[in-house]
Amino acid sequence: MDGDTLPGTQQPTTGADRVLLHVDMDCFYASCERLRDPSLRGEPVVVGMGYEPGETIGAVATASYEARAFGVNSADPISRALDRLPRRAEADPDDPNAPDPDRTAHYRPVDLEFYTSVAADVKAILHDCADVVREVSIDEAYLDVTDRTSWGLAGQSGVDEGDPNTGDDANGGDDGDGDVPESAAAGPAERRTLAEGYARYVRDRIEREAGVTASVGVAPNMSTAKIASDHDKPEGLVVVPPGRVREFLAPLPTETVHGVGPVTARTLAEMGIETAGDLASADPAALEAELGERGRELHERAGGEDDREVTPTGLPKSLSRESSLPPTDDEETKRERVKALAADVARRARERECLYRTIGVKVVTPPYEVHTRARSLPGPVDDPDLVEAVALDLLAEFADDRARKLGVRVAKLDFADSDQATLSGFENTQAENGTSGDRGGERSDDHGRDDGRNRGDGDRTGGRRQRTGQASLPEFE
The missing domain is CATH 3.40.1170 (MutS, DNA mismatch repair protein, domain I)
Structure with a gap:
């Protein structure tokens, strides 16, 4: 069977038990242009x-x-x-x-600021879906979701794991007779695993909430997950369960192996090595003699051996949550949505034991005009009620506007032991207004760094909240 573990088992996690995702956006810049101008779809x-x-x-x-x-x-x-x-x-x-x-064709100039704002939306989703995220580029990331799902077979736990809150999967669920459904993903998986359902949930959520498409590879190691994500583009989902990795890789050309470029591929071809299977079966000593230390590493990857861990790229600079909705100018609907988003962002900040110095909102109006507003506080705080109050106050500027997406964020995060500011100087803080049409302005995720020079001068209390560790959810850089 495809899964090595079953739901409910308490076996220790091994390398083969890891569930890693590689998320690779499909023609990302072009997708962003289509998000801005829907008439470009299909063109x-x-x-x-x-x-x-x-x-x-x-x-x-x-x-x-x-x-x-x-x-x-x-x-x-x-x-x-x-x-x-x-x-x-x-x-x-x-x-x-x-x-x-x-x-x-329709030709468009590069608008990196807009693409970065859309990437921030995507990365906010990824950080909400995984405890460990490694951002590789503006349109690519690795996720370790081992603690969120497993290689267990769907149906045997009584729920087909897609949305972790509902168990919903885009392809339905268990067929009701207790049999494990066939895999609906590309790749060597024969039966549907919980990991497949979770990966589909991540992929579909990106399209639903950020408006752009992605392909996802699922595997027990990083190099195989990366190959899988590129195997069935666009909007692909390729699942390579433990025990099927070498079989999946064997027929692929050597260029697909992570780390093999055109020059190395030519060198391997001169050695009679054309496929990953050839590379995995080759003499490691001969490869090392020809390619140096990389030779043995490429030999291992071609055979499905890759024990690298997904490591985060740094502490988050902001935490945000966004939600799409049917375009509406109903003020109460927008306020209720912002209240829910504010509560969720404040909860996530508290779970990660961080304080924040900035509270902001994002309002996207049709067709895709992005507006942001933010307010700086006199010092770092942990106050869910304040997040809601400030977010609603900033939202008031858009009371008469139709909105298709709303977001709330907290930024300038402080993970060290810090004195919290009192609110005595709050009324004197200034709103930081930044509208930039569809270019994003001050985005929902803060990509700037706080070097300590912008700390507020408000009164401070003497209380400290002790930290037990650093946050594990870095935001996109």
Whole structure:
């Protein structure tokens, strides 16, 4: 069977028992442009630099899958991209010399600030779904969800684990007769595991709440999870249970093995090594002689051996929670949603034993205009009632606006033993207003660092709250 452990067992966690996810966003920049302009969905989209009038030098940053079908790929020179897919703006059905509209693309300049704001939404979801997250780039992260799910088979615990609160899974649940359902994911898994349901929950939540799509690989080690996430794009879900890793990797070309680049692949080919299976079966000493220390490491990864742990990349700089809703201008609906978000953010801060110096809200209005407001406090506090009060006060500015998403955050976190500020100077604090249209402004997740120079000067109490450890949920950098 595919799962090594069953729900309810108390066996100690081993390397094979780990459940790791690799989340890789699908054509992320293009997805963000489609989020901003829904008319681009299903159309070839190319994001890069050098497309503006008068520019002749540039490169493709991201090409949607529709654009890739015409041979346009990331890092292509602008001249090659435009040759294969002219600008849609140049198409004219009435002009026989104009490009065919069906063989053109929408070109957009890179808007990194907007993409980073969307990435912050995604990472907030990931940090809520895993105790340990390692951010690799703006569109890629590893999650260790071993404490949230298991390789146990779905149906044998009486619930098919998707949403951890309801057990809901996008494909239904147990078939009702006690049999384990077949896996609905790509990859070698034959029966559905709880890990599969949880990974689907993470993937679907990203699309539902952040509005962009991702592919997820599930495996007992990092290198296999990364390969799996790229195996069935876009919107893929590939599950590689313990005991099936080597089988999954064996037929894949050596270039798919984490750490094998084009030069190394050519060297391996000259040695007669074409696939991961060939690499796993090769003489480690010969590989080490040819490739140095990396040779043995690549040999192990090709065989499914990778004991690296998912390690966080630092302490969080903010904690946030967001929620989508049908566009509404009903003030009470928005207030109730913000109250719930404020309570959740304050709870998470208390669980992580951190204080905060900034409270903010995020309001997204149709089609995707992002507005943020934040207020600095005179010093670090732990006060759920204050989070709600400030959030509602900041929300009041948008009382008459239609909102499609709302968010609450606390920022400038303090994880060291600190004196808490009293509220005597709170009325004199200033709101930090920052509207930037759809570019995000001051985002729901604070990416700045607090170096201690911006500490408030309000009165302080003498009480201290002792810490038992540091937070384990880093925010996206």
